[in-house]
Amino acid sequence: MSKKIIYLDNAATTKVDDAVLKEMLPYFKEKYGNASSLHSKGIEAEKALSEARKKVAGLLNCLPEEIIFTSCGSESNNFALKGAAHALKERGKHIISSKFEHPSVMNSLRALEEDGFEVTYLNIDRNGFIDLNQLKKSVRKDTLLVSVMLANNEIGMIQPLKEVIEIVKQKNPGTLVHSDAVQALGKLKIDLKGLGVDLMSFSGHKIHAPKGVALLFKKKGVALKPLIHGGEQENKLRAGTENIAFIAGFAKAIEVALNERSENNKKMIKLRNKLIDGLLEKIPQSSLNGARENRLPTIASIAFPGAEGESILLRLDALGICVSTGSACSQKSLKPSHVLKALGLDALRVHGSIRFSLNKHSTEKEIDFVLDNLPGIIKELREMSPAWRK
Ligand code: PLP
Numbered sequence: 179m180s181k182k183i184i185y186l187d188n189a190a191t192t193k194v195d196d197a198v199l200k201e202m203l204p205y206f207k208e209k210y211g212n213a214s215s216l217h218s219k220g221i222e223a224e225k226a227l228s229e230a231r232k233k234v235a236g237l238l239n240c241l242p243e244e245i246i247f248t249s250c251g252s253e254s255n256n257f258a259l260k261g262a263a264h265a266l267k268e269r270g271k272h273i274i275s276s277k278f279e280h281p282s283v284m285n286s287l288r289a290l291e292e293d294g295f296e297v298t299y300l301n302i303d304r305n306g307f308i309d310l311n312q313l314k315k316s317v318r319k320d321t322l323l324v325s326v327m328l329a330n331n332e333i334g335m336i337q338p339l340k341e342v343i344e345i346v347k348q349k350n351p352g353t354l355v356h357s358d359a360v361q362a363l364g365k366l367k368i369d370l371k372g373l374g375v376d377l378m379s380f381s382g383h384k385i386h387a388p389k390g391v392a393l394l395f396k397k398k399g400v401a402l403k404p405l406i407h408g409g410e411q412e413n414k415l416r417a418g419t420e421n422i423a424f425i426a427g428f429a430k431a432i433e434v435a436l437n438e439r440s441e442n443n444k445k446m447i448k449l450r451n452k453l454i455d456g457l458l459e460k461i462p463q464s465s466l467n468g469a470r471e472n473r474l475p476t477i478a479s480i481a482f483p484g485a486e487g488e489s490i491l492l493r494l495d496a497l498g499i500c501v502s503t504g505s506a507c508s509q510k511s512l513k514p515s516h517v518l519k520a521l522g523l524d525a526l527r528v529h530g531s532i533r534f535s536l537n538k539h540s541t542e543k544e545i546d547f548v549l550d551n552l553p554g555i556i557k558e559l560r561e562m563s564p565a566w567r568k
Contacts, residue, residue: 184500187535191389192383255286257416262401276302278330326339332515332518362474396415449545478535479533
C-alpha cells in the first residue's frame with residue numbers, strides 16, 4: 179500500500195483537476211488537428227483555440243487578441259522582459275524590478291544586463307513589500323520597463339501593484355509595467371482592463387492545469403520582439419504549433435479556479451492561519467516570514483532557526499509530508515534563498531525556513547498531522563546543531 183501523502187507544496191505545482199482532464203481528452207485522439215491547417219480537422223482545432231482564448235479573455239477582462247499562449251510561466255516572463263526591452267531599446271536602457279522576483283525574471287534581467295541594459299532592483303522591507311518611495315525616485319525618462327510580481331512565490335506577500343502602476347505612469351507614461359502573476363492567479367481577483375497593467379504572466383500548473391501551458395497578457399498596442407521565430411501562430415508573436423489540449427485545459431482551470439475562488443480562499447485562509455498559529459505557539463523562536471496580512475491564502479513561510487531547512491524537509495518527507503525550502507526552481511542548487519535574504523533575515527532563519535503551500539484539497543486533519551509532528555523534529559534537529567547550542 180502506498181504511503182498517504184500530505185501535499186503542502188502547491189506553490190511548486192498542483193495536481194490536474196478532473197474537470198480539466200476531461201476538457202483536454204478529446205484533443206488527443208479525436209480533435210487532434212493543427213490549428214494552422216486549412217482542412218476540417220484544422221478548422222476544428224482553430225475553433226477550439228479561439229474559444230479557449232475568448233473564455234480566458236472574458237475571465238480576466240481583456241481582449242482575446244491580448245492573450246498569447248506560451249509553454250510556461252518562465253517563458254512568459256522571459257518574453258515580457260526581453261521582448262519589451264529589445265522592442266523599446268531606442269527609448270532607453272533602464273529597467274526597474276525588485277530583489278525578490280522569481281528566477282525566470284531575475285535571470286532574464288541578468289541576461290539583459292549582459293546586453294547593456296541597466297537594472298535597478300527595489301529593496302524589500304522586513305514585511306515583504308517593495309519600497310514604493312524608492313520606486314518613485316527610480317523611474318527616469320529612459321526607464322522603459324518596470325517588472326514587479328503580484329504575489330511572491332516563497333513568502334506569499336501580495337505587492338501593491340495598483341500603486342506601482344499609478345506611480346510609474348505618473349512619472350513616465352511611456353514606461354511599461356509587467357507583473358508576474360503566476361502565484362496570484364485563481365487566488366486574487368484579476369481585472370486586466372481595470373488594473374491597467376501592460377504585460378502580465380500566468381501559468382497553468384499552479385492552478386490544476388497541466389505543466390507546459392501558460393500565457394502572457396499583452397495590452398493592445400504594446401510592442402514586443404518575439405523570442406521564438408517560425409510560423410505565424412499567436413498573432414505572429416510566438417511561433418510553434420499550439421497545444422490545443424493543454425490550452426483548452428488551462429482555460430477550464432481558470433474558469434474553475436475563479437468560480438471557486440472565494441469559497442476556496444476562505445477555507446485555505448482558515449487552515450493556513452491554524453498552521454501558522456500552531457507552529458509559532460509550539461516551536462520556540464520560530465517566526466513567520468513576511469507580514470501577517472496581505473498574503474496569499476495559500477502560502478506560509480516559517481523560519482525555524484537552529485534547524486537546517488533541507489533536514490526538516492527530508493524528515494517531513496519521511497512522514498509523507500511534502501513541503502519546500504524555497505522556490506522549486508532553486509531548491510536543487512541548495513543556495514540560500516534570495517527572497518529570504520532580501521527580507522533581511524539572519525542566516526539561521528534563512529537556512530531554517532520552510533514554505534508550506536496549501537490548496538483547495540488541503541484538510542484540517544493534514545494540518546493537525548503537521549502540528550503534531552514538526553515540533554519534535556525541530557527539537558531534535560536543534561539538539562544536533564552546534565550553531566544553535568552555542
Ligand atoms: N513566477 C512565479 C512567481 C512562479 O512561482 C513560477 C513557478 O514556480 C514561475 C514564475 C515559473 O512558472 P513555470 O513553472 O510555469 O515556468
